[in-house]
Amino acid sequence: MDRVADRLSALGSTAALELRGVTRMFGALAALTDVTITVRPGERRAVLGSNGAGKTTLFNCVTGDFLPTSGTIRFFGEDITAFPPHERIRRGLRRTYQISALFLGLTVRDNVYLACRGVSRARFSMLRPGVNDALMQATERLIEAVHLTSVRDQLVSELAHGQQRQLEIALALAGAPRFILFDEPAAGLSPTERRELVAILTSLPPHIGYIIIEHDMDVALRVVESVTMMHNGRIFKEGAPHEIESDPEVQELYLGGGHE
Amino acid sequence: MSLIQEARAREEMLAGSVVTQPAAWSVTEQPWAWAVAALLLIMPLIANGFFLIEIFGTTLILGTIALSLMFLAGYGGMVSLMQLTIAGFAGYMVAVFGVSGNANISLGWPWWLATPMALVLAVLFGTLGGALAVRTEGIYTIMITLAIGAAFYYFTNQNWAIFNGHTGINTIATPHFLGVDWRMDIAFYYLTLAVAALCYFAVLYLSRAPFGLALQGVRDNPRRMAALGFNVNAHRIAAYAFAALIAGMAGVLQVWNYRQISPGSVAVERCIDILIVAVVGGISRPVGPYIGAFIFVILRTFALDFLVKVGLDGNRFRLLIGLGFLAIVFWSSDGVIGLYERWRKRTRQETRPPAGGHGHG
Numbered sequence: 001m002d003r004v005a006d007r008l009s010a011l012g013s014t015a016a017l018e019l020r021g022v023t024r025m026f027g028a029l030a031a032l033t034d035v036t037i038t039v040r041p042g043e044r045r046a047v048l049g050s051n052g053a054g055k056t057t058l059f060n061c062v063t064g065d066f067l068p069t070s071g072t073i074r075f076f077g078e079d080i081t082a083f084p085p086h087e088r089i090r091r092g093l094r095r096t097y098q099i100s101a102l103f104l105g106l107t108v109r110d111n112v113y114l115a116c117r118g119v120s121r122a123r124f125s126m127l128r129p130g131v132n133d134a135l136m137q138a139t140e141r142l143i144e145a146v147h148l149t150s151v152r153d154q155l156v157s158e159l160a161h162g163q164q165r166q167l168e169i170a171l172a173l174a175g176a177p178r179f180i181l182f183d184e185p186a187a188g189l190s191p192t193e194r195r196e197l198v199a200i201l202t203s204l205p206p207h208i209g210y211i212i213i214e215h216d217m218d219v220a221l222r223v224v225e226s227v228t229m230m231h232n233g234r235i236f237k238e239g240a241p242h243e244i245e246s247d248p249e250v251q252e253l254y255l256g257g258g259h260e
Numbered sequence: 261m262s263l264i265q266e267a268r269a270r271e272e273m274l275a276g277s278v279v280t281q282p283a284a285w286s287v288t289e290q291p292w293a294w295a296v297a298a299l300l301l302i303m304p305l306i307a308n309g310f311f312l313i314e315i316f317g318t319t320l321i322l323g324t325i326a327l328s329l330m331f332l333a334g335y336g337g338m339v340s341l342m343q344l345t346i347a348g349f350a351g352y353m354v355a356v357f358g359v360s361g362n363a364n365i366s367l368g369w370p371w372w373l374a375t376p377m378a379l380v381l382a383v384l385f386g387t388l389g390g391a392l393a394v395r396t397e398g399i400y401t402i403m404i405t406l407a408i409g410a411a412f413y414y415f416t417n418q419n420w421a422i423f424n425g426h427t428g429i430n431t432i433a434t435p436h437f438l439g440v441d442w443r444m445d446i447a448f449y450y451l452t453l454a455v456a457a458l459c460y461f462a463v464l465y466l467s468r469a470p471f472g473l474a475l476q477g478v479r480d481n482p483r484r485m486a487a488l489g490f491n492v493n494a495h496r497i498a499a500y501a502f503a504a505l506i507a508g509m510a511g512v513l514q515v516w517n518y519r520q521i522s523p524g525s526v527a528v529e530r531c532i533d534i535l536i537v538a539v540v541g542g543i544s545r546p547v548g549p550y551i552g553a554f555i556f557v558i559l560r561t562f563a564l565d566f567l568v569k570v571g572l573d574g575n576r577f578r579l580l581i582g583l584g585f586l587a588i589v590f591w592s593s594d595g596v597i598g599l600y601e602r603w604r605k606r607t608r609q610e611t612r613p614p615a616g617g618h619g620h621g
Contacts (some may be wrong), residue, residue: 118488
């Protein structure tokens, strides 16, 4: 019964990501309260809100790092609410982290190779890949796409902060992503690096949608077509970037108070 | 301001990048490793039976058990204290399925049947233990694997039907094939050397294969590995299975070496010895456990005579081992390997200008 319903809704649904009534409690504290969001395939959306608004918790619920206390999450029509993280990733979901989550003891190339391997088959392969291995070539292309070719043999722990942020993005682009969650990708980047980041985000293939958490409005509002404002774990307002920017309530709550 | 800082940091980064590839510790790149390999091969010409078996054979067996711990701890970040227990279990299984003096227990299978059986069961043991251990992290992994080791020790002590209680199993038959008695000193030495080399190169090879790389990814950041599509716990359990195979092979050699096995062979302090061996040698590279095992065996064999000579109680040789352990861990976080690497870095900085030198690919 449920199976059939699932498949029917998958056929009829056009949403890439659909959250319904998602609530996440940490003890008595509600980090997310009744969050309902629908994102179309290929849609690019910013999630704004002050610290503690529940933005990263939202990401963690979508990727499965935490299970929601209640509510359902659908990814391209499929109910993934109880899936372990790796099963969600294998279905085309990706994410980056606010604080770089890289493999510091490995080289740039190994990091990217692992990302490519993780969403392909033979993850347990005991045979070393050859130079002509398709995944190795995909790895090289990805390294080039994020401008890290000159440091590809260096240990990640030796990279500059900006380079680590670029690698962070590369790991989320491996394989065939359908939807990406970017958690403050511009954090700690220089103005030049921010411009590069905007270029990378805007040049993503149009079928790849994403949600971006970003405090820098210059970055956030240039790379999205819709904005969700969060406050105290709830959805506060949704709309186009210019509507949100000029909304007096938003101004008071977030944009006004943000410049300290 | 931050732009300039960033640029400067990057320049420094590029200039300082002499040491880049961490995993290049193969025979081909270390000329002295050829010398060690050659020396090990011609050892029977140089060393007498005592040195061949008691020093080098024992070192290779102990080093291989510690190698299985190095694989788990160095690549997987999982410190397992049950590796000796797995080796001991494999040894017991050789005795139980094979031929021994305890005919009421041993099933009398030929060695070529009993040995694979022992290895399969050892892998099963390691996999089940691993499946329990991967639910925990850090110190709790140590505790749970130590608990498994302790439980097995007490079980062998009290179980008479299979393990023959505290007397253990004696006069275990060793293999004869190709017209060779493989328990003769020289033959056994080469057998041990072959198994150790096989395990060593397997681990070395695996460290750059997808399975080994993924394991290092799990070590560095398990959460991110899951976010890249890896089933982290499945990877950890598979690593335990592989490590159990290595430990099991060493355990089979161990029981062929002593021809007997008893609870004393799987005692808790033996389990901890393996940790000491691995840490003293260094757990960042597969060669570390063998260096640690050599130091351990030398100390264990000669510390007694040395202590007696300087007028101390010979039974205090463990004190000497303990002090050596303390000194090495104090001076280097990565055992002898760490000391060597620091020395090499220093000499390199003296002989070579720091810039340039960095090639791609």
